[in-house]
Amino acid sequence: MRDALVAAAFQLFLERGYEQTTVDDIVTLAGVGRRSFFRYFPSKEDVVFPDHERCLADMEAFLAASGDEHEPVRRVCDAARLVLRMYAENPTFSVQRYRLTKEVPGLRAYELSVVWRYERALAEYLRERFAGRRDGTLQADVIAAAVVAAHNNALRSWLRSDGQSDASAGVDHALGYVQSTYAQSAAGAAPPRASARAEQPDDVVVVVSRRGAPLWRVVQEIEATLGSD
Amino acid sequence: MRDALVAAAFQLFLERGYEQTTVDDIVTLAGVGRRSFFRYFPSKEDVVFPDHERCLADMEAFLAASGDEHEPVRRVCDAARLVLRMYAENPTFSVQRYRLTKEVPGLRAYELSVVWRYERALAEYLRERFAGRRDGTLQADVIAAAVVAAHNNALRSWLRSDGQSDASAGVDHALGYVQSTYAQSAAGAAPPRASARAEQPDDVVVVVSRRGAPLWRVVQEIEATLGSD
Structure with a gap:
């Protein structure tokens, strides 16, 4: 039922536009009641991004399962790759949504809040790992922002290529730039002295x-x- | 009139809450008509952030006035300081707004889109300056995000101190971290490789x-x- 609602919603968004589609239109096409819609999605905006909540939960679980053996910057880069994986699982849907989001300011605002939540999840993890450092929270915030910016730079390139380019290679390259700037060596050594x-x-x-x-x-x-x- | 509308709006927001205040309430208290309100502010949200448009314009003008003699990373750090200056000009108002924004999700979303526009302005400038570099757009996006994150880390510390701490010193320190990571030396040396x-x-x-x-x-x-x- 959840998937049917998403499919119906996108069919209508593409046919008549996002603003011109109501929740009533979506449930009519999907053949379910309004209540069913709101059981899955708090608002019309949420049906555009049906997988972010799950992905955020996955990211938080992934970070919570980290140990001291994980170099922190590499770990947040790996956490960011979970977002890429979600997009890459369904290229057609991701590309359609990308175009929709560019056209509808309200969706753009929604997306920015989602991105912010990912960034906070990464920053919170880094803050804990950097708790003993001078400027630990500053470094955590800056590195989390750098990781998200690099990830999104590569993700947008992939979306602009209509999902034709190699998503993983692009994101690896972009995150590699951040890691080479901030990550400590695999041995976990202190910075050069x-x-x-x-x-x-x-x-x-x-x-x-x-x-x-x-x-x-x-x-x-x-x-x-x-x-x- | 514009200042009177902002003052009336904040008086009501603090007295009865943001959601419980209508534009009609604001114009009644300010003693003007609804049209006057919408001449200055497209929506109720905009009256909460009355100076961001001006500050964005200032930032764009500052960046447009840059020359080759300006080290690009230092230049975007200086551009970010314009935002701090706007907040620091009126500490009481900034602290009140900070509290309001934390409580009202709609305002938080509005603020995220403003922050995004600042970040894009910095990134666009860096993209131009890095046009000849391999990975120039990636580096531009990452550095712009790092600058914004560092600035906002320091800005939030200052706001949490109720405007009592030294805003400039905090932001200088935070931006110094980003500059020490990314800025080229004054001698124009190649970037660290x-x-x-x-x-x-x-x-x-x-x-x-x-x-x-x-x-x-x-x-x-x-x-x-x-x-x-």
Whole structure:
């Protein structure tokens, strides 16, 4: 019945437009009563995004099942991939909805609130993992936003290709950019540290850095070390 | 008249609640007609955020006035500071609105669309500046999201402090985190690329440098070492 309501709704949205379709039209076409509609969907907007609640629940369960062995940034990237999977499961439906959402401001607003909830789920997880860090909540919020932006950049490319491009490869590439910026190495090492501060002008400064560290962090450490006396 | 409408609206929102206040109530208290209200505000929601349109226009003008001499990430951080300035100009009003927005889901949705428009303005500017880069649009979207998240993290802290904490210092600190991650050096150096080359994350690079060496030589050595495989 739920699927029948979604199918009827989209048939009408495409035929006559979203604004011109009422809940009554949808239930008539689906052959059910209004009550059945509202049992599944709080509003007409919700029938456009029938799977986000489930996906949000899946994401929260996935994050809750994390352990200390999971590098936090990689983990939130993997959590974001659950959203991609939902879209990729049904390309035709996803592309139709993408076009609909672009045309109807109310749906765009709805989508922004859904995206916000995903972002908060990722940020809450990172806040917990970063609880001991200085600026932990700041970093959690920024990284969650970066993950969502990268995911959505790739998702939109895929939707604009009418679902023809390789969704997974695109999202992997985009999330790879975020991971290379923020993720700690697989060994869970601390960020690069300049060590062996030199006391004498002829002394030598040795910077030891994990190879995977982005250059800016290495430079930052060098500057901090050289500027510290 | 515009200010009088905003003042009347907030007086009523605080007294009886947002949902319980009608546009008629607002215009009666302000002593004007309904038409005057809708001349300034398309809807009741808009009166809650009377300055965002102006601030968005200011932000777009600020970005449009940028030149090649402006480091792009620093420039979008400075653009984000225009939003903070708008909030900080009137702390009492901003704190009242923050509380209201937290309580009314419709206002929260409205705010998310405004935030989205700021983010798009920053991203569009970065997309132009990064036009020649591989992954330029991806990087633009991610950095714009990071800037907005950092700004809003600091803004919310300030609002939660009832406008008592130092708003500028908080936002400077938060945006400093984003700049230190993404901004190019003032010397116009290439963006950090070390991460792209990191094939073996567990490798360790040791850089030995005489303390007197200029920073550019140290960086050159690191780049040469990381790039040598």
